[in-house]
Structures are given as C-alpha cells and as structure tokens.
Amino acid sequence: MQRLRTRSSKKVNCSNDFQRAKAMTEQPKITLHWLDHSRSQRIVWLLEELNLEYTIKPYIRTGGPRAPPELKAVHPLGKAPVLVVEYADGKEKVIAESGHIIAFLIRNFDKESLLTPDNTDAFDEVEYYLHMCEGTLQPVLTFLLVLNTAASRAPWFVKPVISSFVTKVFELYNYKEIILCLDFLETKLGENAAKLTASSQNLFFVNNKLSGADIIFALPVGEICIIGDKLSHLVDKSKYPHLVRWAHEIRERPAYLRAMEKTGQYEKPKEQEQE
Template sequence: MQLTLFHLPNSRSQRIIWLLEELNLTYQLVFCETKADGQITDDLKLIHELGKAPILVIEEYKNLERIVLAETSAITDFLSHRFPRIGLRDLSSAEQLHYFYWKNFAEASLMPNIVQKQVFAQIVARTPFPLGFITRAIKYGVDRAYLNMALEQQLFLINRQLINYPWIAGSEFTVADILLWFPLQACVQANPEFAKFEHIQHYLNEIKSRPAFQNALAKGNWSTLDYQTYWSKAW
C-alpha cells in the first residue's frame, strides 16, 4: 500500500502527518501550493474536486488501484481501522465509549465554535471603513452571548475528563487525542485565560513530548508563531 498525503502547513492536516508517524507508516508528503492570500491553488482540485487539505491518496490497496480520501475524520477512521493499535484495540468497554464520544466531539462540537469565532474575526477585518463598527458589534454580541460561554464549558468538560485519565479516552493514547489536539491547542494558545485549566495544560505537554508528534511538526513545516497569531485573531 502506497500513501501520499497532500498537506497545508499549520492546518488541520497536520494531524494526519502525526497519525502516520504514530503508526510508523511510510508515506510521501506533498505540500499544497498557495495563493498570495494563503488559500490553496485550484491545482488540488485535480486530486479531489473540493480542493481542500488534507487529502490522502492510497494506491495498491487490496484490489483497488487508487483511493482518494478527503476529510480529516474519514482519513483517521480509515487508518485507525486498517492499523488499529491506536484505535479501539486496547480499550476497555468504558474507554471505548469515551473514545467514540471524544473523537467526534473534537470535530463536531469544539472545532466549529472556534471556526465561527475566526469567521467573524475575518469578516470584521475585511469590512471597509466606516462600516467596521457594525461587524465588530455583531462579533462582540455573538461572542458574548454564545461562543465564549460555549468554549468555556467545553474546555471545562475536557479538563474534568483529564483529572482521572492521562489521555482523553482513558489509559491509552488513541486517535481521539490526535483529533482533539488541534482545536484544543488553538483555544489555549489564543486565549491566555484558558491557562487556568491545569489538566489540559499537562495533557498538551504530554502530547508535545511524544516523538511521533515532534517528528510530525518538523516534517509538516509547523510554525507555532504563525499558528498562534492566526488563532489569536479569533478572540
């Protein structure tokens, strides 16, 4: 089986590099070309019509010549099923329930709230004078009425889960940890107030100490400064 990953630095596709490193798989890494505004060029649509990273191309898999997988969750589901050692294999029944919940929580609950904050921030930044005060007022209202409170509650929930467990599903490191890292790191780095969640801080430090994580950052051209600068704008 041959694997080719199309990757955009400092994006959610960083997690797929990390997963491939944890699984110790051989793969080719292709960096997506970007326009002046940082968006991916249309060339990637030749691989998948939506043209979004990550995209994993799988060749010589069973009787299929070529499979093109997009979406982080779909890719992680495939790889964790094909190579189950950081999936469900070593989990107890209770930990399996945690695994299913947190794996989906990361992409379905936490990430959308952060993205909404970023979208409103981008709208404010791109609104021409003298209309900027209108979009700033809308962002302030949405943040105060919903998004800030929702994120506070979500991080409280994560922090509480980590009081009794070293990893989000329990005693074993799993794909759920890989999926949760990106939005959780975005929150903690962007908003200093979230430093109060000490179990989350310890959890993120444990992630940083993993050799596969460190290898993935190096291979993916990760920039902590660029990442923090981008997500800080959401607040």
Template sequence: MITLHHVPGARSLRVLWLLEELGLDYRLRNWSLTDGSLRSEEFLALSPAGRVPAIEIDGRVIFESGAIVEYLAETHPEAGLAPAVGEPTRADYLEWLHFAETQANILQALNIHHIFLRPPSARSRPLMALDTKRLAVTMRALEDHLGAHEWLVGRFSAADCMMGFNIDAMFRFVRAEGFANLCAYRDRIAARPAYRAALEKDGGMTLYTRDFYELPDA
C-alpha cells in the same frame, strides 16, 4: 506511497501526527488557505469541499480528517490506536474522536473572525464572544474528562491525534487559567516524539502571529 495533502497548522496536522505515530512512509504536499489553490480543479478532484486534509492511500483518495484517522488506525491494528468493535472503550473512542471536530468548527469560526476576515470591521463581536464562550464549554468538558483520564480513552489512541489541530489553537482564544488538566494533557502531547516530528514536518505554526487573541473592543 501515501500522499497527505496538508496546510501547515491546519486540521491535516491530525493525520500528519498519526502517520508519524504509525511510522508510515508518506509524501507531504503542502497547499495554502489563502492563494485560491484549494478551489482549483486539481484540488477539488481530491476533496470536493476544497478542504484539507485529503490523503491518497491504497489506490484511492480519502477526505475528512475523522474518516482518515479512523481508516489509518483500523488498517494498522498492530499499533493498538483504536479500540476494536466490541471493546468496552469503543463508544468512548468514537465520541472523543468526533468531539474534536465539534470543537474545531468553533476554532475555525474564531480563526476566520480574528485572522482571515477583511476588512476587520466586517467582524461581528457578538458572534466572536458567543463562539469564545462555546469554545470554553468544550474545553471545560475536556478538562473534566481529563481529570480522570491520562488520554481521551484511557490509553493513547487515534482519538488523541484528532486533537492535533485543536490543542494549540484553543489556548489562543481562551486563557489557560482554570484548565490545569487540559494544560497537562497538552504537555503530554508535546512530549510525544511523533507529535514533535509532525510539528517539524509541518514547518511551524505560521497561522498564529500572537499568543493570544483578545475580543475586539465593543
């Protein structure tokens, strides 16, 4: 039995969504970002940097969402969610799959500043403004690419599942105006039954209590 180590609303949502797309049986074990459990001996034995996701599968543990997503897609070729080595779209697939993590690192920095850092006076407005601009650049790249593509690499693939954490988070910090292609892509994702099933098992987006997080006053 596969076990996915998960935090609701976190990057592990990518793997949860892909497990649903693949129709696999799995057990979900929820952890918390704030109770210290990700630094417990038990969890560090699964994921040495103390991060989710980690997955127990095929007699071992894999950490890093990109590695897990690639592994799952490649070990289930019948689902057609990863262009094979040698296929023309293979390099595009790898680019976009890993692009998601470039964007997620910026989202994580914004989450830390807007939500987790205590006291709020410890926040750096210049850094928040810089990361908001850097996030907008990644969204512009997606917007331009999606003008000519329904999914990141032509057909739906595991690279799209890597957007599972990003797609909700990005619009909390950058307004949707000017990102029509990205909004339509978000709607296509939201319409997928496997994505909806994953959100249901995730238990809802508990991380964000506001639709939008403005930069604090200078």
C-alpha cells in the same frame, strides 16, 4: 514532495533498497495532501505514531485563508487533509475529513494496536470524540476565524459597528460553546489523571492510552485553545491544569516532534498564519 521513512518505533534508516522494497510490499502507498496551518498536521503526527511509510504532498496558502484550488483535483470539496491510499492491485482510495482519516488509519494500519482501543466502550468513546471535535468544537473555532477575517476587511467607517456586532456574536455563542467544551474535556482528563498508577504515566483522553481522540484534539484543544495565545482573553489556563498537562505531554512525544520537523519547511512565517 518528500519521501519519509519510519517503519518501527525507533527510526530506521531505509537507505538499503531491499529494506525499502520489503516495507513497500507490506503496506499500500500512502500520500497525505497537506496544507499549511490547517487541520492536516495532526495526520502527520498519527502517521508517525503508526510508524507508517508515507509521502507528503504540500500545499501552501497564497491568497488568504482559503485552500489553493489545486486541492479540488484531489477531492471535489478542495479541503485538506486528504489521504490517498494506493493498493498493490491498483485500487486507490481517497479519504477525506479529519475524523474519518484518523479512524481509517487506525482501523487499517495499527497492526501493533498502539492506538487501537482495548475494548468496545473505549472504541465508542474514541468515535464520540472524533465526531464531537469536528462537529461541535472545531466549527465554533472556524466560525471565529471566518468572522474575524471578514470584520478585519470591513471599510473603516463601519468597522466599529461591525466589531461590536462580531464581539457580541462571539460572547453570546462561540465563547460559551468553547468554554463548555473545554470544561467538559478538563473534567474528563481530571478523572483520567486520578486513575494514573505511576507518576511517569501520560494523560490521554480514553483509558489513558493514546487514541484517535488525542490526535483529533491536538489542533483545536492543544494548539489553538491551550498552547496558542489567540484565545488567551477567553481561556484562563489556570482553570485547565489537566488540558495544559496533556497538551504539553503530547507535544513532547517523539512522533509529534518528528511530524513538526518534517513539515516545518513548508510553514509560512507566523505573522501570516491561518488556522
């Protein structure tokens, strides 16, 4: 467990007890139950963008792609991320599902409107992306991982048949869905790029302002499809210049880098990675 302290957009040294006590009265206690190589990391990024004080409770995968059973004590479905918010009156809220966690944090803790949409249309658009990411894009990627893992464990004498079947499923279903989503998002970012008024401005999914949409897409679009190389046979990056630009821009944000730094100590070596 690690206590993290960042109350303003600049790093604040909270070693002063008075300062820390003051900060703690300002916001409920937030604990993020975090799992390595999971959907959890972007929540750390969001907590950093919101300049919140929070604690990370790390869980490490040990036996394959499944989350460790201890997570079921936090939430019955046993998945990560899970956010636990403890209020001053003793009330505790357990918040699960990435899209819901992101919306909840922004709704309740974005006092400076850093990520809050500027109008109703933008709010609706962000809500759409939160649902679309976890309900349409991410399941197709998870399905790839589950099927690839299962195929890799098939006995040698049936492996060629299984591999050929799995490849066919991917070609007929998963790959088409992934490209459909990426094409759609590239078009959207292309439209947004045309609206940027200064070359120094950054590209974001909704109204060129950082929002929950950028946070949620950071994993499946940014890390998996654009930055990572596991789908390089499928994703021709030259077709997605705006997604590439966006993925690199978000990774350079101070909050993103702080999030990576804070969880880096828990990550397993790359060769055991599970997404």
